[in-house]
Amino acid sequence: MDKHVIEAYERGWMYFSLLMILVFLVFIGYTLSGYAFYVPDAARRIDPTTVRTGGFPQPHVEEVAPGKYQAYVIGQAFTWLPSEMRFKVGDEVTFFVTSPDVQHGFYIHGTNINVQVIPGEVAKVKTTFKRPGEYLVICNEYCGIGHQNMIGRIVVEE
Numbered sequence: 070m071d072k073h074v075i076e077a078y079e080r081g082w083m084y085f086s087l088l089m090i091l092v093f094l095v096f097i098g099y100t101l102s103g104y105a106f107y108v109p110d111a112a113r114r115i116d117p118t119t120v121r122t123g124g125f126p127q128p129h130v131e132e133v134a135p136g137k138y139q140a141y142v143i144g145q146a147f148t149w150l151p152s153e154m155r156f157k158v159g160d161e162v163t164f165f166v167t168s169p170d171v172q173h174g175f176y177i178h179g180t181n182i183n184v185q186v187i188p189g190e191v192a193k194v195k196t197t198f199k200r201p202g203e204y205l206v207i208c209n210e211y212c213g214i215g216h217q218n219m220i221g222r223i224v225v226e227e
């Protein structure tokens with residue numbers, strides 16, 4: 070093989086390697102810049118010590134428009150409040166979930182709702198229940214000795 074061809078081939082790989090180094094440096098810079106970290110919206114930050122004393126609405130479900138609901142949920146060791154919520158098929162529900170103590174996981178079985186419940190933050194997630202039935206709200210973040218009993222219920226009626 071012509072030695073100039075080999076050089077061109079080698080040069081190609083050298084440029085490729087330099088390009089990859091550049092790409093990695095950009096990624097490292099991006100990470101260090103802080104933009105890569107998840108920072109909760111200031112509006113959703115909350116003092117976890119006041120969750121039970123007025124810093125967060127009492128756990129409840131509220132109809133804000135026909136067929137539209139807002140559910141204020143507290144996940145605490147080892148229960149969900151409210152422990153049961155009832156909706157109708159087609160209802161659009163926005164959940165606001167927080168914790169006064171440790172991290173919990175708000176997972177509604179049979180749906181794609183699965184949010185981390187972090188003290189000091191209000192998680193917000195919206196869904197429309199399309200199928201009737203009983204959905205379990207399961208804590209999927211280990212939160213202590215009673216973690217496996219931290220189960221709530223959502224009943225969706227026709």
Ligand code: CUA
Pocket residue numbers: 144145146147172173174208209210211212213216217219
């Ligand atoms: Cu709450 Cu596990």
